[in-house]
Amino acid sequence: MDVILHVGAHRTATTTFQHHLAANRGALRAARATYWGPKVVRGGLFRTMSGGTDPILPWQAKRAAKRAALRSEALRQDGIKRLIISDENMLGSLRNVLEDTLLYPGAGRRIAEFAQGFQKHNLTIGLGVRCYSHWWTSALAFRLMRGGPLPRADLRERMVTQPRRWRHIVEEIARAVPDARLVVWTHEALSSAPHLQLHALADIATIPASLPILNAAPRGTEVRRFMTDCGLNAEEFTWPDNRFMPFEMHEADALRAQYQDDLTWLAEGAGGSADYIDAMSAQTDAQTVEGRGSSDDGEHRYLA
Template identity: 35%
Template sequence: MEKDTNGMKVILHIGAHRTGTTSFQAYVRRNCDFMRTRHIGFWGPLRTRKGLFSGIQPGAGVGTRSARRARGRVLLQMNKAERNGTTTLIVSDENMLGTMRRNMRARSLYNDVGERMSRYAAAFDGQIDTVVLSVRALNHYWRSAASYCVARGHSVPTPDQLGRVAFGPRTWRDVIADVACAVPGAKIVVVPFERTAGRPDAMFRAATGLYGPRNAAETWLNRSPTAPELRNILANRGDNPDWISGLSPRWTPFDPAAAAALREAYMDDIHWLTAGADGLATLTEDLGQRGAGQTLPHGPLTRGQGHDDQERRMAEPG
């Protein structure tokens, strides 16, 4: 369906890591007065996971009728927001993209994102203007995903399973292509996590084009547990803590060859994006970050981990 170009602008923020996404959501809530004066509305997990999106994705007892009801709820709330003067609506929920637990089980990067995003596009009645996708270096993404899952009761992945992850064919390029096909007509904006790490104001600029209030300090929410913390978690539940190896404060589950393969795959993705991404997406680079340009800054690549979330806010079994 053709979008109503005279109506409210809808921006989906689907960051793939919880450190950046939850920091961005906290930033938006903290600056509600700034948002209100600029007629910018916001739907985050506190709204989307309380029934608004229920029925959009398939599951037990979820069928076509549930999807129609979900679409009706979304459109009703959109119309209400527009009547209240909202001209731009930001919707931010990392679970729209999928969950890390699903990725770890499949040993693949968001392999069902096309189907998922097409259902969200239908729920928003084709009125999505922009999709902002935050990506992260694959070796750090998968390390963080593994830490998150182990901390929540999953088994420590075996070397064979980690090898399937590291040398698998699917990368961010495939995810971006699937999203672009699922939400036709929407602008796809890709933001490297390394450029907005601890800087949700930069993510806000990438999403809206506006300069929001500056942070007083870098914001790093919901980091994944350290290696010592993971060992304590395993010991407390009766598992062998030595399964988390290494002397580094951060767990490094991948061997050097696997980590190198993941780094190379990510740099291939960045080069593809820099070259124009076949017209599918736009890489946002100039966000005022140190070392701006086509070469990613080195520091943030080795700093911090994401993907943690409060369990009570998880939307789907992953």
């Protein structure tokens, strides 16, 4: 059986992908495929290790691997050919990333722990990445509305200078799960084309559909109102076109340059560690939607 782990990252339209899967269960059944979303992953299968916190304890990983092995084998015996699992918390929690000001520390180890239960199957891992200036901004806005940190100068400096890049995440996962196929795409190219992501990951054709924009980063007006209501000075930050943009120009330029280095590395073959599929976006007229997302299986969520 083919097992596909769609591991995120956060703020890269993960819930758009999950919504697309939930809305196309008929097509999945026809392809002898099934989908486990965050409700399944967090609700029981990996309940002791899916909160996104670090570290995952050995006994937690061992028990979860046994549960996953039993359930996946039962699916195989029922004739299922493809199992698709999507939960961005497999990489770690967004809250911890912001608290540590470090991009998914231990990502490779975490994904290896989740992959333990599928050792008898063909494993594919899917990862979406996004320009750091937009990714950090979306993460900050999302967490700010839930009591997260204000992006003052010291925090922004740590975000710009923190050493981890998407390239390191890709290399860590490739080393940690060497027998898996690793597929990487960008939010800019494929956020509004979950059908292309699915085709690349599982070779399943679905019809493109217009999806509602839910679970997106809050608009600039919402962030300003929230800050004012909390007695904070919103004028500390710039608001181009009424958008929340915490980074100064030189900071955003540095983050974009870091991202361009990642994309160049991916386009040059990623050292043989991953399949970079952005070229697929040329097959559609899909337009990028920043921060796009929707609820998993119709359940309102706040984690993507």
